[in-house]
Amino acid sequence: MKTEKVHLALFAEDQIDQAAEAIERLRKFGIPDQNISVISSVPYSEKILGRPMSWTRIPLIAISGAVVGFLVSLLLSFGTPLLYPMTVGGLPLLAIPTSIVVTFELTMLGLLISTFIGVFVETISPSFGPKGYHKSISDGSIGVLFICPLECDERMHASLVELGARLEHYAEEKLWL
Amino acid sequence: MAAEVKPLTSAELYSAHEEDPREQLMHDPRPRQELNDMVMEAMTTTSKRYWIAVGILVVLVAVCFLGAWGNMIATGIGLAGVRRPVFWGIFIVTFVFWIGISHAGTFVSAILRVFKAEFRRPFTRAAELMTTFGLAAGAMYPLIHLGRVWVFYWMIPYPNQRWLWPNFRSPLVWDFLAITTYLLSSTIYLFLPLIPDLAMARDRTTGIRHFFYKVLSLGWRGTEAEWFRIRKAINIFAFAIIPVMFSVHTIVSWDFAVGQVAGWNSTIFGPYFIIGAILSGVSAVITILFVLRSTMKHMDYFIRPEHFDSLGKLLLIFSFAWAYFFFNDYIVTWYGGYETVRAVLTMHATGPAAWVWYTMLICNIVIPWLTLWNKRIRRTPWVMFIITLLINVGMYMERVTIVPLTLGHQRSPFDWGEYVPRITEVSIAFGTLCLFMLLYLLASRLIPLIPVWEVREGQAAHTLRKVGKTTIPSVSELD
Amino acid sequence: MTAETTESTKKWGMVIDLDRCTGCQVCVTACAMENNIPSTGEDEVAYGRGMYWMRIQRYWHGEFPEVTPSFQPTMCQQCNRAPCEPVCPVFASVHSETEQINLQVYNRCIGTRYCANNCPYLARVFNYFDYELPVPLNYALNPNVTVRRRGVMEKCTFCVQRIHHAQEQARIEGREPTDSEVIPACAQACPTSAIVFGDLSNPESEIGKLSRSRRAYTYLAELGTDPRVIYLKGEGTYGG
Numbered sequence: 001m002k003t004e005k006v007h008l009a010l011f012a013e014d015q016i017d018q019a020a021e022a023i024e025r026l027r028k029f030g031i032p033d034q035n036i037s038v039i040s041s042v043p044y045s046e047k048i049l050g051r052p053m054s055w056t057r058i059p060l061i062a063i064s065g066a067v068v069g070f071l072v073s074l075l076l077s078f079g080t081p082l083l084y085p086m087t088v089g090g091l092p093l094l095a096i097p098t099s100i101v102v103t104f105e106l107t108m109l110g111l112l113i114s115t116f117i118g119v120f121v122e123t124i125s126p127s128f129g130p131k132g133y134h135k136s137i138s139d140g141s142i143g144v145l146f147i148c149p150l151e152c153d154e155r156m157h158a159s160l161v162e163l164g165a166r167l168e169h170y171a172e173e174k175l176w177l
Numbered sequence: 178m179a180a181e182v183k184p185l186t187s188a189e190l191y192s193a194h195e196e197d198p199r200e201q202l203m204h205d206p207r208p209r210q211e212l213n214d215m216v217m218e219a220m221t222t223t224s225k226r227y228w229i230a231v232g233i234l235v236v237l238v239a240v241c242f243l244g245a246w247g248n249m250i251a252t253g254i255g256l257a258g259v260r261r262p263v264f265w266g267i268f269i270v271t272f273v274f275w276i277g278i279s280h281a282g283t284f285v286s287a288i289l290r291v292f293k294a295e296f297r298r299p300f301t302r303a304a305e306l307m308t309t310f311g312l313a314a315g316a317m318y319p320l321i322h323l324g325r326v327w328v329f330y331w332m333i334p335y336p337n338q339r340w341l342w343p344n345f346r347s348p349l350v351w352d353f354l355a356i357t358t359y360l361l362s363s364t365i366y367l368f369l370p371l372i373p374d375l376a377m378a379r380d381r382t383t384g385i386r387h388f389f390y391k392v393l394s395l396g397w398r399g400t401e402a403e404w405f406r407i408r409k410a411i412n413i414f415a416f417a418i419i420p421v422m423f424s425v426h427t428i429v430s431w432d433f434a435v436g437q438v439a440g441w442n443s444t445i446f447g448p449y450f451i452i453g454a455i456l457s458g459v460s461a462v463i464t465i466l467f468v469l470r471s472t473m474k475h476m477d478y479f480i481r482p483e484h485f486d487s488l489g490k491l492l493l494i495f496s497f498a499w500a501y502f503f504f505n506d507y508i509v510t511w512y513g514g515y516e517t518v519r520a521v522l523t524m525h526a527t528g529p530a531a532w533v534w535y536t537m538l539i540c541n542i543v544i545p546w547l548t549l550w551n552k553r554i555r556r557t558p559w560v561m562f563i564i565t566l567l568i569n570v571g572m573y574m575e576r577v578t579i580v581p582l583t584l585g586h587q588r589s590p591f592d593w594g595e596y597v598p599r600i601t602e603v604s605i606a607f608g609t610l611c612l613f614m615l616l617y618l619l620a621s622r623l624i625p626l627i628p629v630w631e632v633r634e635g636q637a638a639h640t641l642r643k644v645g646k647t648t649i650p651s652v653s654e655l656d
Numbered sequence: 657m658t659a660e661t662t663e664s665t666k667k668w669g670m671v672i673d674l675d676r677c678t679g680c681q682v683c684v685t686a687c688a689m690e691n692n693i694p695s696t697g698e699d700e701v702a703y704g705r706g707m708y709w710m711r712i713q714r715y716w717h718g719e720f721p722e723v724t725p726s727f728q729p730t731m732c733q734q735c736n737r738a739p740c741e742p743v744c745p746v747f748a749s750v751h752s753e754t755e756q757i758n759l760q761v762y763n764r765c766i767g768t769r770y771c772a773n774n775c776p777y778l779a780r781v782f783n784y785f786d787y788e789l790p791v792p793l794n795y796a797l798n799p800n801v802t803v804r805r806r807g808v809m810e811k812c813t814f815c816v817q818r819i820h821h822a823q824e825q826a827r828i829e830g831r832e833p834t835d836s837e838v839i840p841a842c843a844q845a846c847p848t849s850a851i852v853f854g855d856l857s858n859p860e861s862e863i864g865k866l867s868r869s870r871r872a873y874t875y876l877a878e879l880g881t882d883p884r885v886i887y888l889k890g891e892g893t894y895g896g
Contacts, residue, residue: 013209041209041373042634043404054405062413076334080342087751089758090737091346098346101428102354108421109358112414116365119410123395123403133398138377140209140633145400176396253806254767255784260704262778264769324767324782324807331746331766341747341764349745349768436774437739437879584773588876591713592778594704 004147006130007156008039009165013140018163020049022144025159029152037129039143061118062111069110073103124176133175134168198650201483202632203295203639212633215475216374216625217381222474223622234615242608245601246321254324256601263584263596268322269432270576271606274457275315275613276356276429277450277572281458282308282363283422286370287415295652296487298635299479302628303469304462305367310616311461312360314609319352321605348432355428359421366414369407372397374625389623426454433579439517440583443510449502456495456541457572460565463488465617467562469626479627482556489555492565496545503541517588524586525578529595533574533582540571666832667884668755668814669856670843671866672729674890676850677712679727684710686845687731690815692801694787707781709812710842726890729842729851731812732779733875733883734758740771740780748809754823757814757884765808772809776876777883780811814853814884815840835861856884 011019019038026036038049046053077099085093130145137143144165148156157167198204249256259266285304289297320326332343332353343350376397379390397403430450433441443449463485470476510518525534544567548554555561581596620626641648687693687710696705710731717724734757741749741758748765751758760780772780786806789797797803800817804810819838826833835854843851854863866872871888 037400037402039399040404041377041399042630042637043408044401046401046405049401051401054402056402056406056409058406058409059413076342077345080334080345084340084342086344086747087753088344088346088741088747088749089735089751090739091742095346098351101351101424101431102345104424105351105354105358105421105428108417108424109354109361111417112358112362112365112421115410115413115417116369119369119406120395122406123397127400127402129400135380137399138373138380139213143399175391175398176394177392253785254782255700255705255806259769259782259784261772261781262704264772264782319768322768324769324809325765326767328766331764343745344742344747346742347745347770348743349770353745432770436743436770437776438773587778588776589713589778591715 004149005153005169006132006145006147008132008134008168009144009146009160010134010136010141010168011144011163011165013142015164016044016048016142018165019142019144022160022163022165023050025163026144026146026148026156029148029156029159031146031148031152034128035130035147037145039133039137039145041138041140044142056118056122058115058118058122062115065114065117066107066111068114069107070103072110073099073106076106077102198641198648200481201639201650202299202479202481203635203652204641204650205478206633206636207478209629209633212629213377213381215478216627216629217378219474219476219627220378220622220625221382226472227618227622231615231618234611234618237611238608238615240608241604242612245604245608249321249601249605250326254322256599257322258597258599258602260594260596262587262592262594263581265322265584266581266596267577267598267602267606268318270573270580271609272315272318272322273429273450273576273580274573275311275318275609276426277454277457278461278569279308279311279315279359279363279458280422280426280451280454281311281462282306283366283418284455284458285462286366287418287422290411290415291419294487295635295639296484298631299627300462300466300484301631302367302371302624303465303626305363306617306620306626307458307461307465308363309360309367310613310620311458312356312363313616314613316356316360317609319349319356348428348435351428352432355421355425359425362414362418362421366411366418368393369411369414370628370631371624372407373399373630374628377629378625423451426450438584439515439587440510440521441579443506445502445506445509449499449506452495452498452502453572453575456492456499457569459488459492459495460568460572463492463561463565464569467558469621470558473621473626476627479632482558485558485561486552486555489549489561492568493545493549496541496549496568500542521583521586525582528582528586530582533577537571537574537578540567541575544568544571666755666855667857668757668819668838669734669854669863669867669884669886670814670840671852671863671872671886671888673850673852673866673888674726674728675871675888676848677727677729677890678848678850679712679714679725680847681712682845682847683729683842683851684708684712686841687812689796690798690801690841691813692797692803693810694783694789696785696787700784705782705784707783707787707810709779709781709810728875728887730777730779730875731842731885732758732775732814733777733881733885734812734814735881735883737880737882739774739776739879739881743770743774744768745770752816755814755816755819757816758811759816760809760811760813762802762804762808762810767807767809769809776879776881780809782809783807835863856886 009022023036033052078094081093130147132145134143160167257266282305285297286301320329323329332350334343372394375390375394379387379394382390427447430446434443434446436442466480466484470480507522511522544564548564585594585596638653640651642651691709693707693709696707710729713728713730715726717726738758741751745768746764746766748761749771750761769782772782783804783806818840822833822837838853840853843853852863852866854861856863856867858864867886869888872886873889874883874886
């Protein structure tokens with residue numbers, strides 16, 4: 001027997017104040033922050049919405065990718081001449097100025113590719129939190145998605161509609177593969 | 178008798194010379210749904226004119242590019258006009274040209290983003306597409322000019338049973354690494370801000386397009402976490418891709434500068450090429466924006482004279498900078514007295530191909546300096562189109578001066594030689610231009626060309642505030 | 657470890673006496689025959705694609721009617737600090753550890769032509785097409801030298817096949833090769849003995865003595881390429 005339901009409260013594009021107020025009211029109903037999610041078509045900073053800051057591991061993944069790139073470049077520019085030396089006139093076998101170029105490029109490649117991999121992996125990873133979506137979000141509406149226990153259903157409906165929300169109820173929809 | 182001073186009415190506040198801020202894109206907000214409609218309509222509308230253009234370009238790419246290149250692979254590099262002592266010709270010139278053009282996208286979407294220049298918002302994606310396709314066109318040339326292109330993969334570092342690795346001290350290997358890095362990075366940098374717009378397109382299409390957008394948008398909903406993540410990634414990219422962009426064209430310039438060729442061995446080649454690339458790239462952005470505005474629906478809402486104005490101002494500054502670096506290179510090597518270099522410089526200006534040098538100076542210095550200071554000219558798109566086409570012609574001539582002309586006039590007069598481009602080279606160069614245009618045409622109907630979420634974000638941040646007797650545009654930092 | 661480290665004691669080099677050179681071009685012809693250099697045809701040569709591993713640079717001096725030519729046979733100078741070597745992306749232009757001359761590895765070359773641009777002596781030539789030798793001439797190919805296909809660079813090798821042959825003979829007999837056993841095609845053919853080849857490190861050999869002549873100079877010495885070819889100044893350009 002389900003005790004909770006997923007609701008999506010849609011506010012019009014310019015109703016950011018009402019959306020922030022709605023989140024306050026939901027908190028007063030006792031819904032914890034992790035059960036509330038705000039979906040929008042333009043980024044709104046967490047401070048505007050009065051929400052806890054999100055977290056991400058992307059900077060860490062980026063730095064570790066840069067380190068991997070750096071190590072690969074050291075291997076290529078110093079390792080390969082040491083293992084398979086080819087004498088070439090005019091430049092020493094292990095030349096630091098030329099290796100700086102290779103090192104820089106491969107480090108940046110590592111940084112940027114791993115940033116993308118971080119975004120990709122984090123985006124397709126399952127998220128904990130209410131799941132739901134509505135097409136009007138991409139047309140500008142601000143959506144407050146939350147899981148509400150059934151007892152508060154009536155009061156919550158009334159409270160949010162008073163702020164100007166449109167309430168939708170959707171089952172989880174597969175937005176990707 | 179004291180002079181009468183009348184207070185200005187708000188209608189008179191904006192005379193014909195000044196711009197009413199309400200004409201700017203950022204101060205002309207429309208509901209998001211309307212913006213989405215405009216962008217989707219621009220993307221999905223294809224007229225007969227479009228398909229004729231695509232058809233012609235496909236034929237031209239097949240014949241001029243693939244056909245001529247295939248013929249050259251089967252017959253030999255001798256079909257090109259290269260000869261001793263000019264071993265590098267039009268192929269390398271066009272290569273440097275395309276890599277230069279590809280700097281536009283990064284300049285617009287990374288540098289202008291870092292400096293929070295709001296006018297960049299509508300055309301970052303159009304510029305990034307230019308980068309990606311310019312690199313795609315340019316990256317073909319290190320393969321095209323090879324004598325034995327079927328073994329090109331020997332330049333790629335991979336363990337093999339011959340125990341042979343490429344020579345990491347060679348600028349050509351640095352080229353390979355730098356262009357690969359830049360191509361991958363700018364494709365990803367194109368993709369990341371595209372995800373929310375692909376999600377919008379996913380919500381408004383059906384069928385095969387819907388499937389395509391669904392896969393590419395990675396299940397984007399627009400939650401706070403998703404936005405946080407993507408903005409962090411875009412920030413990392415914006416800051417990191419700027420040094421990559423500088424390094425790519427510097428490395429291309431080092432193909433020339435680290436050699437002992439008289440006239441090439443100049444330490445200023447790095448910054449000189451970078452400024453030339455940005456000049457060439459920003460000009461190409463303006464050219465493309467004019468074409469988009471004239472041919473795609475609703476683009477005249479997004480791309481307005483103010484954008485041509487701001488880009489034109491930047492173009493003038495870069496033209497000054499280019500002239501500075503050019504003159505720096507010229508006077509130092511000419512004064513310094515190394516006989517061969519002086520002879521090379523004199524030959525540039527007075528030899529049989531002096532028209533190349535003069536075309537370069539006229540197009541890169543005279544024309545921008547005479548026109549771009551004028552606001553009316555900068556705000557007239559078709560005039561900017563012509564000026565920027567000429568600037569790119571001038572930049573192409575710059576590379577022609579640097580590569581074949583200098584190579585033909587080295588230390589031993591017995592070995593001097595003139596270079597004449599042959600039909601194969603011209604055909605392949607033209608073919609890559611057609612390839613660029615074809616890719617751009619196809620992309621303009623496959624992905625939304627305007628980053629709507631960024632435009633909307635900007636519009637939400639811009640307001641008109643009444644300060645004293647006038648209304649002033651103000652931008653709030655919603656970051 | 658740079659190219660200056662010698663593994664063998666031999667320092668193969670060449671001395672060319674410009675006073676003796678008559679510009680007869682026999683060295684050019686001999687080199688072409690020894691090394692299977694293709695002839696590219698009249699049109700290609702007119703465009704500047706003649707394949708000359710050895711060329712005679714001819715300059716005119718004086719005003720008509722007292723015009724005199726001067727000749728300088730030029731080929732790959734086999735520089736100790738060759739500018740063509742570090743720029744090849746695939747290590748097709750390397751320094752040989754035994755003979756200490758500059759090698760062009762035909763089957764590694766991918767044809768970027770950077771080495772040719774970077775050579776200040778413009779000593780390198782490129783195979784623009786597959787050049788066919790017309791029927792009787794292909795019987796004259798030298799079996800000791802490979803034939804190059806299109807797309808690869810080539811240049812003077814100091815007739816390294818002859819150096820190797822002499823070294824192998826000498827090793828069979830358990831000794832070092834002497835100067836008189838190694839003679840490149842150009843030196844062999846020159847009618848005035850203007851070209852002398854041998855071990856520059858041996859001060860008693862003929863070439864050792866010639867290389868210390870007061871007329872000796874190296875071509876474009878100011879570039880620091882340290883070439884193995886030494887020229888002796890010709891008439892009218894030295895002495896009092």
